[in-house]
Amino acid sequence: MLPALHCPAVHTAESLAREISQWRADGHTIGFVPTMGALHEGHIALVLKAMEVCDRVVVSIFVNPTQFAAHEDLGTYPRTLEADSALLAAAGCHLLYAPSVEEVYPDGFATTVSVEGPAIGLESDARPHFFAGVASVVARLFGQVRPDIAVFGEKDYQQLMVVRRMVSDLALPVTVLGVETKREADGLALSSRNVYLSPAERMRAGRLNVILRDLAHALEDGEPAARALEHARILAASVFDAVDYIEVRDADRLEIVGEGPLARPARVLAAVRVGKTRLIDNVPANPARRG
Template sequence: MKICRTIADCRSAVASYRRADESVGLVPTMGYLHDGHMALVARAREAADRVVATIFVNPTQFGEAADLDAYPRDEDRDFALLEAAGVDCVLVPPVCEVYPEGDETIVETTRMANMLHGLVRPGHFRGVTTVVARLFNFVQPDIACFGEKDYQQLQIVRRMTRDLGFPIEIIGVPTVREADGLAMSSRNVRLGAEDRQAALVLSRALAAADEAAARGTSIEALQALIADTINGEPRATLRGLDIAGAEDLSQITGPLTSPAAIMLSAEFGGVLLLDQRVVSP
């Protein structure tokens, strides 16, 4: 596996793949990898001849410096996992290359970034689309894999890719969960024992909503069911509960008549966790 510390080195590696007429898949990450990331790598390996991963803790998508500083990091472990998974090249760029001094260009989906979870974390998705657009430019892949756990992010990246005309197929990969149902996240390591147990309320709430949707229900009833379930856990602080059209995140009300995306965010001991599920009537 080739480790690239500069964009130029990564571009050189990708150019060698192109000369061999090989397709390229991209897996963007912020490091501290887990099985969810490995699922992205596995899917990229299925879809492309070569896989490039990136490790970059993107400062522009963090609302608070303390949250950025607390983000877990373990580069050597990450490299070992990526190499074992068959990644061909990993780009680990410095902040000064991704955001050159004096840079002032941003990329933003004006509607989708400022609704739902974007209201809880203002500016977060602007940071995501800005860095993803730059990574797309650096690597110029044929496909890119993103997890469905960050469902709004996935749909925003798809919209940005379409709107800017990137010739890249965006592949969503299903959420990978721990044996007890907790969605895998690099933030989970920051949970204390009691908060780790309490966080299972997220998957319980989504499972209950899935069952209710299959029986026939309304958006309003789903919202009440989920909120009651999470608020029943004293260690959970519900930060966001959004139910939207699964394809375009459009606002929906009344009887559930088509697939809907349920997106949750809740805080446990100061750690913000996300989870999601698409439910159908």
């Protein structure tokens, strides 16, 4: 058996800056994929996209405490650094940045980046401090890595829109790319939290994407949003232990859309609970398909 590969790694902003400076001196463009580890095929798709568009790629692994609420799974969030490093090496990633909490939040750290607009509602209803945690750590990591391009998954669609908004508002010199969600055969979006699901829960979890796709198709066929949503919500309530939200939003700014047929490209987004696990997913819905 061959020994597991390891991706070259740094653990401090200082070591990271040395690598980045060398790459800059060599004229390389830099891609960046921020993650919380527990990597799966969905993350690797982001890394491969970054490698496609940049000369050098940095992946960060940092389980960011400021985006977890007190009752959430910070303590038990899967941490699989050895396996993650092997996956990144196999994908050809150039550098793993795995800082400690003290490295990211040193003594005296005092800055929060908060976003309204796309961050209002949806995930924020259940997790009011989530996007401030995300935006702040992403801004700091962008400052440390200084990438040309950063890649995020559409799985966390609201997060992608929040990061785009922040980058635009702070005029940060980085291009944000979104990558389509990777799914299991039954449609379940890949997620590090899927490991929490029992076999029976796993069966039910697959229904979320089916319900969202059916909802999107109904909207694309011209059904009024209010009626299509009501149908999807009733169905979801019968399958899941709780439905945090199922909503139709404007695809770009995540503004609430009207109750009638779609007028602009939209996104259908949902969060549901299966046992103790919270699942999120989203799919596009375009009015263009009609007629």
